[in-house]
Structures are given as C-alpha cells and as structure tokens.
Amino acid sequence: MLRILLIGALSIGIAGTAYWGYREHQQKNAILIHAENNYQRAFHDLTYQIDLLHDQIGTTLAMNSRQSLSPALAEVWRLASEAHATVGQLPLSLLPFNKTEEFLSNIGSFSYRAAIRDLDKQPLNAEEYKTLQQLYKKSADIQQELRNVQHLVLENNLRWMDVELALATNNRPNDNTIIDGFKTVEKNVQSYNETDFGPSFTSIEKRTKGFEHISGKKITKEEAKQIAKMFLGLKGNEDIQVVHSGEGASDAFYSVTIKHPKTKSETYMDITEKGGYPIWVIENRPVNKQNISLNEATMRGLQFLKQHKFNNFELYESTQYDHVAVLTFVTAKDGVRIYPESIKMKIALDDGNIIGFSARDYLSAKRERKIPKPSISIEQARKKMNPNVTIMEERKAIIMNNMNQEVLCYEFLGTLGDDTYRIFINAQNGMEEKVEKLQNPEPIYGEI
Amino acid sequence: MRKWFICLFLIFSFSYTSQVHAFSKQVIQRGAVGDDVIELQARLQYLGFYRGKIDGVFGWRTYWALRKFQYKFKLPVDGLAGETTKQKLVRASKYYKSFVYNNLRKGNTFTHYGGVPLSKQVKARKTKKQATAAKAINTRANSKQMAVKRVKSAAVNVPNGFSQNDIQLMANAVHGEARGEPYIGQVAVAAVILNRINSPSFPNTVAGVIFEPGAFTAVADGQIWLTPNETSRKAVLDALNGWDPSSGALYYFNPHTATNGWIWSRPQIKRIGKHIFCK
Numbered sequence: 001m002l003r004i005l006l007i008g009a010l011s012i013g014i015a016g017t018a019y020w021g022y023r024e025h026q027q028k029n030a031i032l033i034h035a036e037n038n039y040q041r042a043f044h045d046l047t048y049q050i051d052l053l054h055d056q057i058g059t060t061l062a063m064n065s066r067q068s069l070s071p072a073l074a075e076v077w078r079l080a081s082e083a084h085a086t087v088g089q090l091p092l093s094l095l096p097f098n099k100t101e102e103f104l105s106n107i108g109s110f111s112y113r114a115a116i117r118d119l120d121k122q123p124l125n126a127e128e129y130k131t132l133q134q135l136y137k138k139s140a141d142i143q144q145e146l147r148n149v150q151h152l153v154l155e156n157n158l159r160w161m162d163v164e165l166a167l168a169t170n171n172r173p174n175d176n177t178i179i180d181g182f183k184t185v186e187k188n189v190q191s192y193n194e195t196d197f198g199p200s201f202t203s204i205e206k207r208t209k210g211f212e213h214i215s216g217k218k219i220t221k222e223e224a225k226q227i228a229k230m231f232l233g234l235k236g237n238e239d240i241q242v243v244h245s246g247e248g249a250s251d252a253f254y255s256v257t258i259k260h261p262k263t264k265s266e267t268y269m270d271i272t273e274k275g276g277y278p279i280w281v282i283e284n285r286p287v288n289k290q291n292i293s294l295n296e297a298t299m300r301g302l303q304f305l306k307q308h309k310f311n312n313f314e315l316y317e318s319t320q321y322d323h324v325a326v327l328t329f330v331t332a333k334d335g336v337r338i339y340p341e342s343i344k345m346k347i348a349l350d351d352g353n354i355i356g357f358s359a360r361d362y363l364s365a366k367r368e369r370k371i372p373k374p375s376i377s378i379e380q381a382r383k384k385m386n387p388n389v390t391i392m393e394e395r396k397a398i399i400m401n402n403m404n405q406e407v408l409c410y411e412f413l414g415t416l417g418d419d420t421y422r423i424f425i426n427a428q429n430g431m432e433e434k435v436e437k438l439q440n441p442e443p444i445y446g447e448i
Numbered sequence: 449m450r451k452w453f454i455c456l457f458l459i460f461s462f463s464y465t466s467q468v469h470a471f472s473k474q475v476i477q478r479g480a481v482g483d484d485v486i487e488l489q490a491r492l493q494y495l496g497f498y499r500g501k502i503d504g505v506f507g508w509r510t511y512w513a514l515r516k517f518q519y520k521f522k523l524p525v526d527g528l529a530g531e532t533t534k535q536k537l538v539r540a541s542k543y544y545k546s547f548v549y550n551n552l553r554k555g556n557t558f559t560h561y562g563g564v565p566l567s568k569q570v571k572a573r574k575t576k577k578q579a580t581a582a583k584a585i586n587t588r589a590n591s592k593q594m595a596v597k598r599v600k601s602a603a604v605n606v607p608n609g610f611s612q613n614d615i616q617l618m619a620n621a622v623h624g625e626a627r628g629e630p631y632i633g634q635v636a637v638a639a640v641i642l643n644r645i646n647s648p649s650f651p652n653t654v655a656g657v658i659f660e661p662g663a664f665t666a667v668a669d670g671q672i673w674l675t676p677n678e679t680s681r682k683a684v685l686d687a688l689n690g691w692d693p694s695s696g697a698l699y700y701f702n703p704h705t706a707t708n709g710w711i712w713s714r715p716q717i718k719r720i721g722k723h724i725f726c727k
Contacts, residue, residue: 246719
C-alpha cells in the first residue's frame with residue numbers, strides 16, 4: 001500500500017517537473033524568438049534604408065533646381081541618420097563596424113550642410129558634385145553586399161542570435177555568413193575616408209581635441225610629481241604614484257595618484273608631458289555640509305587661478321550640486337569673452353577647497369590670438385535678432401561655430417516668454433551663428 | 449476628506465505669520481540652491497517681480513527678477529543678492545516661511561504674491577501619498593510643532609542638455625559596469641559613454657549607446673538594473689560636467705575577462721583600476 005502511494009507521489013512529482021520544465025523551455029524559446037525578431041527587423045530595415053538612401057542620392061544627382069535639390073538632400077540626411085540609428089540596434093559592437101557607421105554619419109552631415117545652405121546663391125560646386133557621385137557609388141557597393149547577405153540569411157534561415165553567440169564566445173565559425181558579409185561592407189567603406197568628402201568637410205568634422213598649441217619642454221616623472229605637489233599644495237607626506245600614458249593617447253601625459261595618509265582620500269591628476277600643464281584633477285571625498293556660499297567659492301576659484309598663473313579669467317557659469325560648487329571660468333581679453341578657453345572647477349562648500357579642476361578645453365584652445373575688429377556695430381547686430389526676444393545683457397565673445405571655426409560674435413542674453421536664450425550674432429557678417437536655450441532647473445518628479 | 453483639507457488650510461492660513469528676521473549672511477549667486485534661494489524667490493514673488501515656481505534653485509528666471517528688483521529699487525544691477533539688496537528686499541516684502549515650506553513639503557502648486565490671501569494661492573496636489581502626508585502634518589499641527597524643518601527643494605540643477613533621468617540611466621550603467629572600481633574609474637566609464645555619444649561611429653543618445661547590443665556586459669547580463677549607489681551618480685555628474693579621465697577613450701576592457709581578440713588591437717591610452725581604456 002505504502003509502495004503504491006510512494007510510486008504515485010513520485011510519478012506525480014516527475015510529471016509535475018516535466019511539465020514545469022516544458023513550460024520553462026517554452027518561455028525561453030518565446031523570449032529567444034522575440035529577441036531574434038528584433039534583430040531581424042533591424043537588419044531588414046537597414047538593408048531597406050540603404051536601398052532608399054542609394055536611390056535618393058541617385059535622384060539628387062539628376063536634380064538641378066534648388067527647389068527640388070534642398071528637400072532631396074534633406075531626405076538623404078534623414079535616411080542616413082535613420083540607417084545610422086538602425087545599425088546601433090544590431091549586435092555588431094564587438095565587430096569592427098565603425099567605419100560604416102562613420103560613413104553613414106558623414107553622409108548625413110554632408111547632405112545636411114548642403115541642404116540648409118542657400119543653393120541659389122551658392123550652388124553645389126564641382127567637388128561636392130563629385131563627392132555625391134562617389135557617395136552614390138559607395139552606397140551601391142554597400143547595398144549590393146547587404147542585399148547579398150540578406151538573401152543568404154533568408155535562404156538559409158540564418159539567425160542573428162547565433163551571430164551574437166559567436167561574437168560573444170569568440171569561437172566564431174569561419175563560415176558565419178552574416179559576420180563575413182558585414183566585414184566585407186566594412187572593408188569596402190574603409191577605402192573611402194573622410195577626405196573624399198571634399199576639403200571643406202574635413203575642417204568641419206569634429207576634431208579630437210589635442211593640445212597642439214601648448215609649448216614647453218618634456219617633463220620627467222619626478223617633475224610631474226613636483227608639479228602635482230605645487231599645484232595641489234601637498235604637505236609632502238602623501239603617497240604619490242606616477243604612471244605614463246599608453247601609446248593610444250593623442251598627447252602623452254602622466255597620471256598621478258595621490259593617497260592622503262590621514263584622510264585616506266585619493267586625488268587623481270593628469271599632467272601633460274609636454275610643458276607639464278595640469279589637465280585635470282579630481283579629489284574624491286564626501287562633502288556633507290555647506291559652510292560657504294557659492295559666491296565665496298567663486299572668489300576662491302578666481303584666486304586659485306590667479307595664483308597658478310591662469311590670468312584674465314572671469315566667471316561664466318556657477319552651479320551648486322548638493323554641497324559642491326561647479327564653476328566654469330573663461331578668459332576675457334579687451335572685454336571679449338573667449339569661450340573655447342574655459343576651465344572648470346569643483347569646490348567643496350564645507351571648507352572651500354578645490355576638489356576638481358579641468359583645463360582640457362583651455363589647453364586645446366589656448367593660443368595667441370588677435371581679436372579682429374567687428375565690421376558691424378552692436379546696433380546693427382541687435383536688429384538681426386528676433387524682435388520678440390527681450391535683450392537683457394550683451395557683450396562681445398569668440399565662439400566655435402557649427403563649422404568648427406572661431407568667430408567673433410555679439411552675444412545677447414534675452415528672454416522670450418519664460419525661457420532665457422543665449423544668441424550669438426556674427427560681428428563680421430551679421431549671421432545668427434548660434435542660439436541656445438538655457439537650461440532651467442529641473443523639477444523633481446514623483447516626490448512629495 | 450475634502451472638507452477636512454479645506455479646514456486644514458484655513459487653520460494654516462491663519463496661523464502663518466510673516467517673519468522679520470531673514471536670510472543667512474551669504475551673497476546669493478545664480479546657480480545656488482537652498483533655503484536662502486527659497487526666501488529670495490518668495491520675496492521677489494511677493495513684490496511681483498518673480499512669476500515662476502518657488503523651487504529653491506536660483507535659475508535664470510530668478511536672476512532676471514532679481515535684476516529687475518535691483519533696477520526698480522535703484523541698486524547696482526549685478527544679479528547678486530548681497531547685503532544691501534537683501535536688506536532692501538526684506539524691508540519691502542513679507543515672507544510667510546511656514547506657508548512656503550508646508551506647501552513645498554506637500555508638493556503643492558502654490559504662489560506667494562503680496563495682496564492675495566494665502567489660502568487662495570494653493571492648489572493641492574492630489575495623490576495617494578498626500579493622504580498620508582496630510583495625516584502626518586495633521587498630527588504635527590495638533591502637537592503644535594509648527595517648527596519648520598529643513599525641506600528639500602522642489603527642483604535641482606542639471607548639466608546642460610541632460611535630465612535627471614539621463615543621469616539615473618547612466619548611473620545605472622556605471623554602477624553595473626564599474627562598481628568595484630576606484631572612483632576615477634567610474635568617472636572614466638561615464639566619460640566613455642559620453643565620448644561615444646559624440647562619436648560618429650556610435651549612436652547619438654544616452655540610451656542608444658548604453659543599450660547597443662553587446663556594447664556593455666552589464667547591460668547584457670542585467671547588472672545594469674542593480675540599484676546604483678551615490679558614488680556612481682557623483683561620477684556621472686563629474687563626467688557630464690566635463691571631466692574626462694579616460695582622455696577621449698571609446699572602449700575599455702578588463703584584460704582578465706576580455707574574450708574578444710579584436711579589442712587588444714585598439715591603441716591603449718591608460719589603465720585605471722582593472723580597466724584598460726583605449727581609442
């Protein structure tokens with residue numbers, strides 16, 4: 001009797017486990033299919049978008065009038081950015097696929113710049129036309145290759161999940177069609193670099209910020225230590241370690257780590273090898289109360305800059321996060337603010353000490369510059385503004401414009417409705433170089 | 449329930465008294481947060497210069513209101529609330545501190561204009577939480593403990609172009625990826641996310657970069673959904689404010705666990721903690 005009961009209970013148990021296992025399996029499959037479908041959609045979308053992109057570039061080649069060319073170029077821009085976003089949804093980040101993404105993004109910015117320009121006054125020149133033709137050819141290659149991969153995927157029922165697995169575990173089978181296909185695409189694009197976008201484009205491209213303009217002799221590890229001691233006002237009993245940067249750094253630098261024996265807190269600092277300039281400093285320590293005001297912190301920041309021979313700085317932005325002040329200073333020369341030359345500082349509001357410093361922007365932009373004479377007066381510039389904006393403050397400033405060139409501008413701070421705007425009018429030609437809506441404090445959501 | 453509320457507000461509006469003493473000694477400057485800013489906004493609103501929300505953050509609207517006040521009262525117009533400005537302001541206006549703080553605490557929509565009964569300037573927030581909050585306040589009122597406790601501001605400063613939610617999402621990613629790392633390593637991971645957003649080879653949004661399939665292991669294995677600590681949030685803020693310890697790196701990897709051979713071919717910039725950062 002007992003045995004029968006036991007057997008019964010066990011078999012119910014086994015059946016239950018089997019059913020549970022089956023359900024688990026089913027659920028896992030459902031999720032896998034769901035993920036797979038997402039990848040499939042992104043992939044097929046991408047091929048379709050590249051198709052459209054190719055066709056659209058083709059159409060712009062045949063166009064002549066501004067009325068049709070501008071919208072067509074805008075369409076190229078839209079398609080390129082859509083394709084760029086789609087690539088980001090595919091599990092390719094471990095595959096060298098950057099060139100293709102870069103290519104798409106470059107097509108986007110090229111067509112955008114051409115689309116917003118007044119093509120009646122400044123039609124596409126021969127070079128840009130050639131660029132378009134080349135883009136047309138390149139996109140044809142990509143399209144071909146992707147179509148080919150797509151065909152194989154559909155025919156052999158290839159799954160993206162396998163690609164992901166292969167990429168993650170690194171034992172990729174040599175005949176993974178998808179990976180090979182995308183590698184071919186990448187190789188294809190690689191032969192086509194930035195310079196093919198024409199000479200005007202390279203200057204437009206965001207350059208990685210290097211410190212080309214700084215001067216001075218190369219310093220040693222020991223000198224770096226001394227500079228850190230001076231700059232941070234150390235007592236001398238700290239544990240200091242210095243490491244040289246790797247060969248991938250665009251400008252060689254020393255990384256200094258300072259351990260304070262008493263407080264156990266750490267300060268980190270990078271110093272350029274050439275000239276020994278401090279690039280940035282961060283001290284990590286808790287700041288739990290406020291004893292000094294933001295205003296006093298600003299004064300201390302300015303004083304610190306003066307002490308360390310950073311001259312002609314004035315406050316540009318000040319913000320308080322909990323008990324820490326984050327300040328941005330810019331240089332001013334003859335009443336002209338030079339925005340690219342900025343230094344950021346973090347000051348603890350408990351004892352007023354500097355706990356952060358960043359001169360990266362300053363070091364990459366600093367140089368002797370002659371400030372040009374403006375060709376238009378401030379009254380003329382004022383007339384270029386939107387009449388609905390109430391002007392509250394005005395001054396002259398040098399900024400980097402969209403083309404990554406330094407331009408002299410009249411800067412206006414104005415309000416429209418409840419918002420504040422910073423508007424830059426070019427002091428040479430009266431163009432509206434930049435309009436920024438300034439950030440308002442953000443309300444805290446969902447809290448009583 | 450409703451009646452109860454109205455009663456409560458009536459009691460409050462009678463019990464509020466304007467305060468004479470005011471402001472701490474600090475010079476208040478744009479970007480500041482805290483009690484002095486709440487008072488500054490309330491007083492400016494009392495005089496009709498400030499029409500925005502009283503939220504305790506010295507933003508642009510408060511700045512222009514202050515300048516307008518300085519101009520009207522023939523003070524030097526510098527947008528700083530210094531000694532003379534504060535004195536003039538205190539003399540010219542009233543400040544119902546407990547009224548303001550009570551409403552801030554409850555998350556009500558309210559204003560603080562002069563010449564309008566306070567009870568008419570509140571629109572209660574209707575949430576479930578409020579019932580409990582009101583109860584708590586009720587007991588407090590009963591026990592006559594009307595002392596004003598420190599109240600959290602209703603808004604915060606955020607780096608230009610980013611919201612608190614972006615910061616939260618990045619803090620999640622940083623915590624999941626680098627919580628065992630030194631602080632600077634966490635800032636560097638946050639900086640890599642930002643460098644990717646600016647790079648043409650990567651998506652252009654915070655979410656796009658973080659959730660790119662295969663880009664971050666913490667996203668792939670779900671560690672991103674661990675609750676981030678305060679350190680990772682601080683690290684993200686530092687990165688957003690412009691600190692980049694990675695020196696422009698786009699990739700990083702842990703040499704002990706990296707399975708992908710390709711990553712070793714990238715030019716390396718520096719090593720922080722367990723991570724090697726590269727171009």
